[in-house]
Every structure is written in structure tokens, then in C-alpha cells.
Amino acid sequence: MRVLNEWNLIERLKKGDEAAFKEIVESSQGLVYNTALGIVQNPEDAEDVAQEVFVQLYESIRSFKGESKLSTWLYRITVSKAMDHLRKKKRKKRFAYVQSLFGVNEQLIYDPPDFVHPGVSLDNKEKAKELFKAIDQLPPKQKIAFTLNRIEGLNYQEISEIMKLTVASVESLLHRARKNLRKNLETYYLQNEK
Amino acid sequence: MNKMTDMQSKVDEAMNSLLNIGQALPQPFFYTRLIARINRQENNYWDRVGSLISRPAFAFITVSMVLLLNIYVAFNESFPSSVSPDLSEIATADDLGTNTFYDIENVQP
Numbered sequence: 001m002r003v004l005n006e007w008n009l010i011e012r013l014k015k016g017d018e019a020a021f022k023e024i025v026e027s028s029q030g031l032v033y034n035t036a037l038g039i040v041q042n043p044e045d046a047e048d049v050a051q052e053v054f055v056q057l058y059e060s061i062r063s064f065k066g067e068s069k070l071s072t073w074l075y076r077i078t079v080s081k082a083m084d085h086l087r088k089k090k091r092k093k094r095f096a097y098v099q100s101l102f103g104v105n106e107q108l109i110y111d112p113p114d115f116v117h118p119g120v121s122l123d124n125k126e127k128a129k130e131l132f133k134a135i136d137q138l139p140p141k142q143k144i145a146f147t148l149n150r151i152e153g154l155n156y157q158e159i160s161e162i163m164k165l166t167v168a169s170v171e172s173l174l175h176r177a178r179k180n181l182r183k184n185l186e187t188y189y190l191q192n193e194k
Numbered sequence: 195m196n197k198m199t200d201m202q203s204k205v206d207e208a209m210n211s212l213l214n215i216g217q218a219l220p221q222p223f224f225y226t227r228l229i230a231r232i233n234r235q236e237n238n239y240w241d242r243v244g245s246l247i248s249r250p251a252f253a254f255i256t257v258s259m260v261l262l263l264n265i266y267v268a269f270n271e272s273f274p275s276s277v278s279p280d281l282s283e284i285a286t287a288d289d290l291g292t293n294t295f296y297d298i299e300n301v302q303p
Binding site: 022025026029030031033034037046047050051054055058117118119120121124127128130131134150151153178181182185186189190 | 201204205207208209210211212214215216217218219220221224225227228231232235
């Protein structure tokens with residue numbers, strides 16, 4: 001029933017039906033925003049990424065052939081846009097730093113100090129802050145797999161479809177991600193003890 | 195030993211801090227802001243041109259065309275057409291051996 005409804009919405013959107021677009025946005029904005037927030041770790045940037053995702057959906061819905069679920073397609077676009085956003089931000093930061101060295105632009109771009117995901121319960125907030133710092137240091141693929149698994153609650157099969165990998169590769173990615181996170185956290189606690 | 199166990203429990207607590215995490219939602223009126231952005235983009239001609247130019251496909255086509263043009267020119271240069279007259283023939287026909295008016299007026303006997 002749900003699949004039929006999804007197909008119906010996609011077909012209507014392909015014909016330019018704005019109500020169908022609104023329905024898709026309202027039913028999947030949480031999925032897109034939550035994933036983007038997990039990766040970029042900043043609410044304003046996540047909103048920007050979520051908007052870009054839906055703009056792309058609006059512009060390229062005709063190329064959607066229905067080989068995967070709409071949600072899988074949306075996850076793919078979100079992950080790719082969020083990673084692009086991080087790369088652009090890093091490039092901007094580097095450029096601003098070089099400019100500041102030459103005295104062209106004295107203002108450097110700073111990240112907000114600590115990110116706290118709004119979905120984390122109050123008693124876990126402090127610990128989650130440390131974990132998000134560690135997640136931010138993971139290699140891109142591990143970061144994506146871990147975010148989809150822990151923040152979006154997707155299983156290995158769903159992650160493998162989004163990342164176009166085998167289930168075994170996803171398992172291995174998540175195993176390495178957990179190992180690296182433990183290492184990063186240990187280093188963080190050791191540094192803070194001194 | 196105690197210190198090590200303490201560290202491990204801290205790490206475990208941090209690793210488990212995302213259990214039962216709730217879904218974050220964007221600020222209210224997300225759809226309104228999204229439609230405003232789409233309208234802004236549709237109205238801005240230069241934004242559309244920019245997004246077209248910045249597509250990888252556009253860069254690929256441009257580079258391919260430049261390369262093909264180069265190959266075409268290089269290929270034509272290395273095989274000059276056989277009907278083009280020899281340079282010495284042109285020089286004789288147009289009397290290019292005579293350099294100045296002095297040469298013309300002071301023809302040696």
C-alpha cells in the first residue's frame with residue numbers, strides 16, 4: 001500500500017504536481033534533516049543541505065527510474081550533499097586562513113565548539129558530545145555508515161543499498177568505525193586527564 | 195588496573211550515548227523556506243548558468259571538444275594537401291627574387 005502510494009506520488013511529481021512535492025517533503029524532511037545533521041553536526045548547515053536535497057529531487061525527479069526506493073535515493077543524495085558541504089567548508093576555512101596570513105581577511109571561520117544532537121536524552125548529552133567529536137574524526141565512509149546505523153537506525157542491508165556496497169563491506173566498515181571511535185575516545189580522555 | 199577499567203567504562207558510556215536517539219526535525223515552515231529558495235533559483239538567470247557550467251558533464255564535454263579540435267588541427271598539419279603549390283614556384287611566378295627598387299633600376303649588363 002505504502003509502495004503504491006510512493007509510486008503515485010512520484011508519478012504526480014513527474015507531471016509537476018506541487019501538492020505531491022509538498023507531501024514528499026513533509027513525509028521525508030525528518031529523514032533528510034536528521035541524516036544531514038548527523039554528518040555536518042551543525043543545525044544551520046543541516047538545514048541548508050536538506051534544502052539542497054529537495055531542490056535536487058524537484059529538478060531531477062524525471063531521472064528517477066524507480067530501481068530503488070525513494071527513501072534510498074533521498075539518503076544517497078543527502079549523504080553526497082552533506083559530504084560535499086563538509087569539503088566546501090574545509091576549503092573555505094583553509095582559504096580564509098591563508099587570507100588571514102596575508103592580512104586580506106582577518107576573520108577566520110570557526111566551528112561552534114560542541115555539537116549536541118537534539119534527539120539525545122538529557123542524561124546522555126555530555127557523553128554524546130564527546131562521541132560526536134570522535135565521529136567527526138572518522139574517515140568519510142566509516143562516518144557515513146556509522147551515522148546511518150546509529151543516528152538513523154538503519155540496518156546493514158539498508159546501509160549497503162544506500163552506499164552501494166555489500167553487506168559484508170558495511171559490517172567491516174562499522175567494525176572499523178567502532179574500533180576507531182574507541183581509540184579516539186581513549187585519546188581524548190587521556191588528554192583531558194592530564 | 196582501576197584506572198584502565200575506569201577509562202573503559204567511560205568509553206563504553208560514550209559509545210552507548212546514542213542508544214534510543216530521537217529524530218531531529220528542521221525548524222517549522224521548512225517547506226515554505228524551500229519553495230522560496232526554489233523560486234529564487236528559478237528567477238536568477240546567472241545562478242542557472244553557473245549551475246550548468248559547474249556540472250562535471252559540461253567540463254567533460256568542453257575538454258573533449260578542445261582535445262578533438264587539437265587532434266584535428268595536428269592531424270591536418272602533419273599531412274599537408276598535395277595540391278598546394280611549392281614555395282619556390284610561387285617565388286618564381288611573383289618574381290620575389292627581386293628585393294628592392296634599386297635592383298630593378300640598376301640591372302647589370
